[in-house]
Amino acid sequence: MGLSTNCWKYLVLTFNVLFAMSAVVLFGVSGFLIYRLFVYRHFIGVNAEYPAILLLMMAIITCSIAWIGWRTAKSMHQIHVIITGILIILVVVIEFSCFVWAMVVWDNVEIDIKSTIMHYFEHALQNTDSSSVDTIRWDRLQVKFECCGVSGPSDYTSKGQVPFSCCGQGPLDAVHKPYASDCSMLYQRGCGKPLYDYARQQLLLVAMTALAASILQSTGIFCTFFLAQAIKEKRRASIRNSTSIREAAFANPDDSLLASPTAPAPTLPKY
Template identity: 25%
Template sequence: MKTCELSVIKYTLFIFNLIFAISGVGLIIAGSLVLAEVGEFSHFLEGKILAPPVVLIVAGCIVFLVASLGCYGAIRESYYMLMAFALCLLIIFVIEFAVGIAAATYKNQFQSVLKEAMTDSLSKYESSKSDKIAWDNIQTKLECCGVDGPMDWSKRPPTCCHPTRENAPDPSPEHCRNAKPGDDFLYNYGCFEELQMKAESSSKVLIGVGIGVAFIQIIGIILACWLASAVKNRE
């Protein structure tokens, strides 16, 4: 009976670790997609905001390696390897939990920090090449203008405007500079709101993936300890 129980637990844990390895690949993909989505606007975002997707990619690599250890430990029915596997899962879970708490705490400061960084960067548009490139990029990609709107600019750049119809020429710099809010060729929404929505959307993806993997980790810790206990009792 004990041998049958041991076999059931062993193969259950083996199958679980295959799923766990796939979840590690999922973490890497999710982190990479979010980093690619938000990373192009890194000029306005602090390292604290870009850290979670990077942590997720690193965690995905570690999860894949740990899952391989779990598969090997399950097949070999090694008590020490199984306990090492459970301990690794626990450490990863604690790190993910700590990063989640840090991200939730920083979320309250996110709006003020982001707006301050964008306002400061906008004031350097004429004097700093990096700020000019960053603003031209974000206004073109997110179809927005200024921090809160087009009136933030004293000399409005051409990237605040767009053609009124397909294949039409871009409005001239002078035409764009003299445009009034409400004109159909002027982006009338601020970039702060657009970038904030993009960052929050990305954070929801990270939170969802993180919670799913954390749930899998808890199951893995339970199965590993159960199998390790069964192996020890048999010995």
């Protein structure tokens, strides 16, 4: 039968520990990637965050399934082990779907960014308040990526002046590098291309994380169903052993109890 039932049991228990650890890592990585995309959601669009959000939800569900798998492996109930295996299959399928979804968004993110960033730029350009939220977001974006406008400084022609963030000056933010003291160097590239590269990089990380998680966690499917098969074989062997013992008992009955007791030797009557 290959490995014994106890061997498969301890393999499944070990897998569930690793399963839970992978869920913790997945939770941390997906949460970090959500943050990286969330920071620039006004320019990238919300659709780019959805694969990472789904991956975060799967990390939470994976922790629950790991706990269920641990309990079922210790109880050695075949039907419960099979249900756990089915749950692991669902997790792996959803994570692989998350990989496909992230790759689809990765392929189409350029179109989404072009429409979103242009709409936001036109809205911010019409705002004359330099301390408004939209203006500050644009300043931070231009300082972070060292860019100016969507396609270049010429986007500010209608306004008549270029903001200081196009040369590294803007609202103080500890995340950004120190700002220049003057505006002697004007950024010539637009923010559309660097933001597009940034979004594609984050989405690629989301896709690779989902793919790696689905491949690594799929090993538990085989271990779980092999354990269920081992439990089934052990039960069959136990039934066969009990049946053979009963058949042996009926085939060789103890006739000693059926024999009549030894009669006393006949004695002559006394006269």
